[in-house]
Amino acid sequence: MLESLDGKYKDFLLSSQNVTILDDLFNVRHIYLTINTNYQVSQLYLFYLNTVLMIRTVMVLLLTLLLVPVSVIYFDMPMSEQQTNVLKQLLTIYGITAAACFLIGEITDNVSQVDKLWSLIPIAYVWVMALHGEMDTRLMLMAVLVTIWGLRLTYNFARRGGYHWIPWRGEEDYRWGILRKQPFLSHIWAWRLFHLLFICTYQMGLILLFCLPMLMAYEGIGKPLQWYDYILAIIFVGLVVIEYLADQQQYDFQSEKHRRMKAGENLGSYEHGFTNIKFWSKVRHPNYAAEQSIWIVFYLFSVVATERWLNWTVAGCILLLLLFLGSSDFSEKISLEKYPKYKDYINNTPRFWPRLF
Secondary structure (H helix, E strand, O other): OOOHOOHHHHHHHHOOHHHHHHHHHHHHHHHHHHHHHHHHHHHEEEEEEEHHHHHHHHHHHHHHHHHHHHHHHHHOOOHHHOOOOHHHHHHHHHHHHHHHHHHHHHHHOOOOOOHHHHHOHHHHHHHHHEEEEEEEHHHHHHHHHHHHHHHHHHHHHHHHOOOOOOOOOOOHHHHHHHHOOOOOOOOOHHHHHHHHHHHHHHHHHHHHHHHHHHHHHHHHOOOOOOOHHHHHHHHHHHHHHHHHHHHHHHHHHHHHHHHHHHHOOOOOOOOOOOOOOHHHOOOOOOHHHHHHHHHHHHHHHHHHHOOOOOOOOOOHHHHHHHHHHHHHHHHHHHHHEEEEEEEEHHHHHHOOOOOOO
């Protein structure tokens, strides 16, 4: 190879100093290729491990969604024929809506289709149960309460851009975009699997499950309302009001912060970036706390109707508590990366329930 080179290039390459330089360059390139290859292998291995972990986690959630109510049903009183027939109708609605959410999400690349239905599909569920439950007084009361909750939450989601006049459009929850970039979900098929199994199948199933205490309340059809029912109804509405105020406080804070940023004004007390006023100064997630409490109270209507403290529909509110625990963990991880002072906020402020002393 050297014989074919011009003399000046041959002399340059054969000089001891330049040979040393070339050797060093070849060694560096070899080291780089070795490191790069090892890095790629490690990244593939990490992707494999994360994908396996994600699949296992989703499968555990799905099995929990199925096994918890089924196992509790086994130890509970059997459902009547009326309850079974209504449950079949509800499961049909669930299957159709979950499939539609997945298909629309894949076509539009917007996976917030379940978010759009989170506050609406429970209204459909409870009125199906009310109509098939002979319009019983307690069932009607439960249906009205869920309708109040659903309309309030729908309003809050709409003003944040969640809906569009074209139904499948609207703003996607920013957290899905962040989650999509995680190494174990960055591959298209890993994300599709997560979209199908968790976002659509699991979450839509959970929505149905925390509505089912109303189905258990069929055991109280024909029985008059008790004072417990009235107390629960008052607490339910009170919690909806608390959730509304918490959401409004967060909306006002963020709106004013972004207005000042856009206008180039001094941020002042908004400089830290996150909501920590009023309810938010007492707990980090007052809206989440109210939402969880709402469905615990809803479950208690079935306790009054059946005169049993425990029935299989308790699985819905238990799994909802776990979902909000995971959701708040993920939201706070994002906030910790965005806001330097959020760590102090975590250290000084409880997550869901205020300190009594």
